[in-house]
Amino acid sequence: MICPRCFTAATSARGATPWCPSCEWNLDHFEPSRRRPELGWRWADRATHRVAWRLTAGQFVRLADGPLRRRGASAARAVTLTVAVLLLLLVALFAGLGTWLILYDFPRFTILPGVALLGMAVALRPRVGGLAEETHLLDRDEAPELWALVDRVAAHTGAPVPHFVGLDYSLGAYTTVVGLRRRRVLCLGAVLWSALDQQERVALLGHELGHFVNGDLRRGPLVQIALTTLGRMAEMTRPGQSGLNGFVDLLVGIVQGLLSRLILGVHLLVVWIGQRDAQRAEYLADEIGARAAGSAAAVRLLDVLLMQEALETVIRREARAGRSGAAWRTAAAVARASLAAAVPALRQLSQRDETSLFASHPPTGLRARMLERRPQQPAGVVLTEQQAERIDREIAGPVERIRRDLATAG
Ligand SMILES: [Zn+2]
């Protein structure tokens, strides 16, 4: 296939509809088979994809050429906070009304709706969140070299040091805050960690710690509550089997269906409003990662994320064969080398596949392009081979436990 605009040969990857690698003709093609349905109607998903494409491209241009700083107050923040407060009031109202109905002229038939309302309030009560069960926490005595690296990256980027550092088996990493005291947690996926070279690891830490300072709207306690409460409401109202038959069943189904669409609508609205800010925060975290590790390593880190599936496959294979540590790194290096030539196409394809109004992250390929477009930064924190090896030895125990989990899971 030849590009009708610039006559370059079209390219493809992963069986996607071809596009032009040069002028990106047809890259914005909507391919429902490659994405999860979002609103549930194909025409609507196609339309929102088009809108998202324009917003994503516009934001990229603005940020690539302008200042990339954290954002203070914004309309998105105001709207999201308002929804959060309203939701909390609604839950309080359920609790109050439920209690009143139960106690009102007790015992009466009003006890039934009362119990139902109170039950709903309990199910929707705000929660502070805790550590995921599969996280292996590493304290400073157990992993001094890793903690030293975290300290150095934090100092260089101006981010606060996390209270906990943990490992899990994912091919990713995240930061979060847990508990009423809002303790900062940094969790590194052992699989991703092992697939990275030294500076890429620094870039990963820089990016993740950057989330503590990038003004990410989703990190505020109220917004966290709003998003999880809405998610739980949608879950509760999803139509299922009521156990009743015939007409009643139909009626319950219709009411549930309407209610769940309504809640889904509000949920999507809040997510949609917040996600532009979130994507901006993600670009900023990448920039902070580049400040720590150097721009080149930060770009390579993103390219690794594009190869997620292949890396997961080879590392799972190694885990099943009873190998971890160095074997993971070797397997990852082989997979990365074999995919290196496909990176430009994978970066472009990520724009088609990951562009969404509801995506918390900009397309991975655009993040890499952003780092390449912005002023190049030298490495601020250097992880030597010896230090990296010491870290590997420190985490060998937990990694072995993670290997066993991986070998038995799925
Ligand atoms: Zn072209």
Ligand SMILES: [Zn+2]
């Ligand atoms: Zn991030």
